[in-house]
Amino acid sequence: MRKLVATVFNYSVDGLLADPDTDFWKFCFGLPENRDPDDPAQIDFLRSAYAHVFGRTAYEGISVSMQRSTDHPFSPILNAGRKVVFSRTLRTADWANTTVASGDLTEEVDKLRQGGDGHIVVWGGVRLWRSLMQLDLLDELQISMFPYIANEGTRLFDGVPRSYALDLVSSVPSQNGIVELVYRRNR
Numbered sequence: 001m002r003k004l005v006a007t008v009f010n011y012s013v014d015g016l017l018a019d020p021d022t023d024f025w026k027f028c029f030g031l032p033e034n035r036d037p038d039d040p041a042q043i044d045f046l047r048s049a050y051a052h053v054f055g056r057t058a059y060e061g062i063s064v065s066m067q068r069s070t071d072h073p074f075s076p077i078l079n080a081g082r083k084v085v086f087s088r089t090l091r092t093a094d095w096a097n098t099t100v101a102s103g104d105l106t107e108e109v110d111k112l113r114q115g116g117d118g119h120i121v122v123w124g125g126v127r128l129w130r131s132l133m134q135l136d137l138l139d140e141l142q143i144s145m146f147p148y149i150a151n152e153g154t155r156l157f158d159g160v161p162r163s164y165a166l167d168l169v170s171s172v173p174s175q176n177g178i179v180e181l182v183y184r185r186n187r
Helices: 023-030 040-047 056-068 075-080 105-113 126-134
Strands: 003-012 051-055 083-086 098-101 119-124 140-146 166-173 179-185
Touching (some): 003 023, 003 105, 003 126, 023 140, 040 075, 040 119, 051 056, 051 126, 056 075, 056 083, 056 119, 083 105
Parallel strands (some): 003 140, 051 083, 051 119
Antiparallel strands (some): 166 179
16 A cells, blocks of 8 residues: 655744745745755655645645746656645646545545555645644655744644654754654554
């Protein structure tokens, strides 16, 4: 059965995501040697995914960006890859190889998981991550934690279950202070 892996970028030490036009956002994208998009392990992880999953808002932002920025290392992977956007309001998806899933979240995820091994990358957004956590559907969290106390931004873990145990799989610090954390759901 395929595992569901949430990727969380631009996360602060005090538990906030960088919202556009905040000082934390500027810090994340102004940091020298921010996450290397050409990292072979990251490229392989994305390329080997069975599917890439998005909430509507994340889909709308990432689809435009990847179709326009064809020189970005993720662009050919995402443009060619299987994509699923979870939305109750979106009826059609213009990005190639994209399916809209509007049914019960648990049932839709179960369908994606069937038929093989490997992983499914959950790009976001926040409401999708929270819903997947509430339903205990996430298998792994990959978090890029920045050396920054934001005190502003979106709190990722609001409204999630009171108890949600995780096992640390790895923590890899970079020279610029970003720590790549991988947690597996403790079941």
